[in-house]
Amino acid sequence: MTAGTQGAIGIIGGGAWGTALAQVAAAGGPALLWAREPDVVTSINSRHENSLFLPRVALDRQVRATADLGDLVECDALLVVTPAQHMRAVLAGMPRLACPLILCAKGMEEATRKLMHDVAREEQPDAPIAVLSGPTFAHEVAARQPAAVTLAVEDAEVGERLLARLARPWFRPYLSDDVIGAEIGGAVKNVLAIACGVVDGRGLGLNARAALISRGFAEMTRFGLARGARAETLAGLSGLGDLVLTCSSTNSRNFSLGKGLGEGGSAADLLADRRTVAEGAFTAPVLHRAAAEVGIDMPIVAAVCALLTGEASAAAVVEQLLARPLRAEGG
Ligand SMILES: NC(=O)c1ccc[n+]([C@@H]2O[C@H](COP(=O)([O-])OP(=O)(O)OC[C@H]3O[C@@H](n4cnc5c(N)ncnc54)[C@H](O)[C@@H]3O)[C@@H](O)[C@H]2O)c1
Numbered sequence: 004m005t006a007g008t009q010g011a012i013g014i015i016g017g018g019a020w021g022t023a024l025a026q027v028a029a030a031g032g033p034a035l036l037w038a039r040e041p042d043v044v045t046s047i048n049s050r051h052e053n054s055l056f057l058p059r060v061a062l063d064r065q066v067r068a069t070a071d072l073g074d075l076v077e078c079d080a081l082l083v084v085t086p087a088q089h090m091r092a093v094l095a096g097m098p099r100l101a102c103p104l105i106l107c108a109k110g111m112e113e114a115t116r117k118l119m120h121d122v123a124r125e126e127q128p129d130a131p132i133a134v135l136s137g138p139t140f141a142h143e144v145a146a147r148q149p150a151a152v153t154l155a156v157e158d159a160e161v162g163e164r165l166l167a168r169l170a171r172p173w174f175r176p177y178l179s180d181d182v183i184g185a186e187i188g189g190a191v192k193n194v195l196a197i198a199c200g201v202v203d204g205r206g207l208g209l210n211a212r213a214a215l216i217s218r219g220f221a222e223m224t225r226f227g228l229a230r231g232a233r234a235e236t237l238a239g240l241s242g243l244g245d246l247v248l249t250c251s252s253t254n255s256r257n258f259s260l261g262k263g264l265g266e267g268g269s270a271a272d273l274l275a276d277r278r279t280v281a282e283g284a285f286t287a288p289v290l291h292r293a294a295a296e297v298g299i300d301m302p303i304v305a306a307v308c309a310l311l312t313g314e315a316s317a318a319a320v321v322e323q324l325l326a327r328p329l330r331a332e333g334g
């Protein structure tokens with residue numbers, strides 16, 4: 004089954020984003036997607052659709068699916084698009100790889116508080132690492148509506164090669180070498196999107212949402228700088244750009260979760276039996292602890308944690324945030 008993988012991009016993960024990225028990759032050559040769900044493999048190979056995670060999108064005929072991870076080992080590069088908490092196990096289950104791994108999950112590992120590139124390096128030390136992150140709802144990208152992302156790669160030559168293989172007129176990667184910054188923006192914005200959803204669910208208005216995006220961005224920046232990210236990356240597509248997108252629409256799973264919490268739902272009920280992933284729910288407690296470790300104040304992230312654990316109601320966390328001492332904006 005590895006026949007035909009020469010020049011192919013492999014995609015690890017058949018959720019909405021993996022499928023949309025397979026569509027991007029297929030516009031420039033073969034794309035082979037690994038999915039854990041046999042139904043997804045069948046649906047893609049027989050009907051050119053991922054009816055489970057990205058229904059009603061006609062996929063390019065160059066997108067093929069497999070249930071066998073081993074089929075991907077000879078691909079030119081691998082887009083790694085599992086949810087953050089499962090990435091280590093999936094990469095650990097593959098033979099030692101030398102092709103570039105393009106990490107696309109937005110989160111931090113619960114057990115270790117590590118970013119995805121640290122996890123990938125531990126499991127696949129020979130593979131050059133890249134991070135692809137930005138404001139991208141999967142269904143829009145799959146429909147070839149215009150989008151731009153950060154493609155952060157430490158090795159400039161690898162970056163140029165990936166750019167040539169993945170860029171399309173409607174999908175524009177911007178190169179960066181700030182892998183940490185690209186990952187922190189994507190992980191933190193998911194938690195802030197939950198908070199914005201709460202604002203929406205409680206009917207607090209658009210002024211409150213804009214204030215939360217700005218103060219949330221200040222938290223992202225404080226944490227990012229403390230962890231070695233560059234300010235320009237945090238203010239770019241993978242940081243502020245994605246924060247604005249995810250805080251603006253119920254198309255976001257994180258925003259929708261927050262809206263449900265704001266309307267009085269419990270996190271346990273809202274998260275039960277979800278097939279799709281709201282990464283912010285996993286990242287929030289990890290980020291809260293990681294921020295404390297570097298002595299960074301992240302009150303909005305703390306409020307989301309309190310809501311998710313049920314320690315405080317949506318009304319109480321909003322009240323606590325509004326009662327915080329007044330201070331200088333840049334302080
Ligand atoms: N959907 C988007 O618009 C979008 C855009 C950019 C980035 N992302 C990021 O991409 C990552 C994947 O999200 P998605 O939207 O493709 O997923 P999804 O919510 O559409 O689907 C869930 C995915 O989780 C996988 N999964 C569940 N249990 C697993 C396990 N034990 N091991 C491995 N995989 C398992 C499923 O196979 C499926 O691929 C997330 O980190 C997300 O933040 C998503």
Ligand SMILES: O=P(O)(O)OC[C@H](O)CO
Pocket residue numbers: 109137138139140141193196245248249254255256257258280281282
């Ligand atoms: O649906 P969400 O909240 O996971 O957001 C999807 C993407 O990350 C938006 O860039």
